[in-house]
Amino acid sequence: MTNWLQLDKEYLMSAYPRTSVAMAGGRGCRLYDVNEKEYLDLFSGVGVNVLGYGHPEIIKAASEQVEKCLHLPFHFLNPVAIEYAKRLVDHSLKDGKVFYTTSGAEATETTLKLIHKYRNITNEKRDGIVVLKGSFHGRTLGALHFTRQEGIYQDFPYTSIPVYEVEHEDLEGLERTIRKESPLAIMVEPVLGSGGIYPLSGEYLKSIEQFCRQYNMLFIVDEVQSGMGRTGKLFAYQHFDVTPDIIQFGKGAGGGTAFGGIIAGARLYDMFSPGDHGTTFAHSPISTALGLAVLKTLIDDGLMRKSYEMSLYLNEQLQKIQREHSYFIEEVRHCGMMFGISIHDTNENVKKLQLDLLEKGMLVDVTQGNIIRLLPPLIITKEEINQFIDQFLACILQPLIVTGGV
Numbered sequence: 001m002t003n004w005l006q007l008d009k010e011y012l013m014s015a016y017p018r019t020s021v022a023m024a025g026g027r028g029c030r031l032y033d034v035n036e037k038e039y040l041d042l043f044s045g046v047g048v049n050v051l052g053y054g055h056p057e058i059i060k061a062a063s064e065q066v067e068k069c070l071h072l073p074f075h076f077l078n079p080v081a082i083e084y085a086k087r088l089v090d091h092s093l094k095d096g097k098v099f100y101t102t103s104g105a106e107a108t109e110t111t112l113k114l115i116h117k118y119r120n121i122t123n124e125k126r127d128g129i130v131v132l133k134g135s136f137h138g139r140t141l142g143a144l145h146f147t148r149q150e151g152i153y154q155d156f157p158y159t160s161i162p163v164y165e166v167e168h169e170d171l172e173g174l175e176r177t178i179r180k181e182s183p184l185a186i187m188v189e190p191v192l193g194s195g196g197i198y199p200l201s202g203e204y205l206k207s208i209e210q211f212c213r214q215y216n217m218l219f220i221v222d223e224v225q226s227g228m229g230r231t232g233k234l235f236a237y238q239h240f241d242v243t244p245d246i247i248q249f250g251k252g253a254g255g256g257t258a259f260g261g262i263i264a265g266a267r268l269y270d271m272f273s274p275g276d277h278g279t280t281f282a283h284s285p286i287s288t289a290l291g292l293a294v295l296k297t298l299i300d301d302g303l304m305r306k307s308y309e310m311s312l313y314l315n316e317q318l319q320k321i322q323r324e325h326s327y328f329i330e331e332v333r334h335c336g337m338m339f340g341i342s343i344h345d346t347n348e349n350v351k352k353l354q355l356d357l358l359e360k361g362m363l364v365d366v367t368q369g370n371i372i373r374l375l376p377p378l379i380i381t382k383e384e385i386n387q388f389i390d391q392f393l394a395c396i397l398q399p400l401i402v403t404g405g406v
């Protein structure tokens with residue numbers, strides 16, 4: 001039998017922590033390993049597989065597009081990409097325009113370059129970005145600094161953009177920072193994702209928007225994790241009456257392919273001139289075709305609404321478990337199909353709980369050491385939720401035996 005773990009160690013860099021499970025493929029909300037063991041996926045490939053595995057709309061869109069072409073250079077108009085941008089804009093900023101990228105981190109990079117240009121063009125003195133403690137906006141480091149071609153780098157000199165960190169929901173701290181530092185923008189995840197699933201309150205988001213208008217700052221929402229219907233709206237900010245200047249998207253937006261981008265409002269979208277920014281894989285025909293299939297399923301076929309109802313059911317079940325085992329489960333937080341289950345135990349035991357669940361065929365993530373994060377595919381059914389709840393209950397008793405509780 002092939003030793004995939006050994007081969008992985010031999011040929012792939014060990015930048016990612018991983019288990020020894022080698023996956024072969026999936027169907028619906030299930031994944032199958034190379035030994036044909038079945039797993040219920042409560043994490044959708046870090047939130048990417050919003051329609052699960054082998055969804056008929058994805059297969060149809062992929063097959064049709066593969067017949068035509070997988071890639072086209074950005075030099076040509078690309079009807080599929082244009083159509084997708086129109087749908088994204090119609091369902092968000094209305095008067096916005098899209099820039100496509102190939103990842104969430106690149107969406108953040110695009111935002112940084114765009115607001116840098118805005119600052120230059122408008123002679124704005126404000127500088128720097130306020131972010132939330134525990135936020136996640138990507139992992140890239142700065143390729144442009146090493147690109148030496150006339151016309152590409154001059155307008156974007158390497159600057160370490162000042163960054164100001166504030167606690168979420170601390171409005172006084174935020175206003176203090178704004179008054180003291182004169183930042184240019186505030187960038188938030190409407191639901192802090194890998195920070196532990198902390199949904200921002202409507203009051204807080206509204207105040208951020210008001211500060212942005214009052215102090216002439218830009219309001220950026222990073223919806224890479226919370227977007228694409230995951231919270232019951234196409235973008236999580238839409239739960240409240242706020243309008244950002246930039247929306248970042250990624251993960252499920254490419255129907256399972258590497259994809260992302262930003263939607264910028266009227267104040268910003270004309271800041272880039274041709275040549276200012278780009279990527280070889282811009283306007284990917286395959287990603288945008290799959291993205292259109294995702295939007296059709298979420299919006300036209302009503303999956304977004306159904307999955308929100310299902311998220312309320314999952315929340316009910318988890319809250320019940322929390323109440324009954326409050327010595328072990330501190331809190332369950334959710335916004336649609338984003339769940340954070342804070343565990344009162346050592347990080348080691350939470351890891352063990354995750355491995356116990358894996359053993360029982362349940363895939364969950366652990367973030368921040370002690371928070372179980374669930375980002376289920378939006379197609380998850382009541383039966384599948386019940387199956388998870390049964391296994392979760394069975395497992396949470398095990399670490400208590402080991403630790404005696406905390």
Ligand SMILES: Cc1ncc(COP(=O)(O)O)c(C=O)c1O
Pocket residue numbers: 046102103104105106108136137138139189193194222223224225226250251260
């Ligand atoms: C909110 C948010 N922004 C940006 C990113 C980075 O996306 P990517 O991993 O596609 O670069 C992530 C990834 O998890 C994310 O959750």
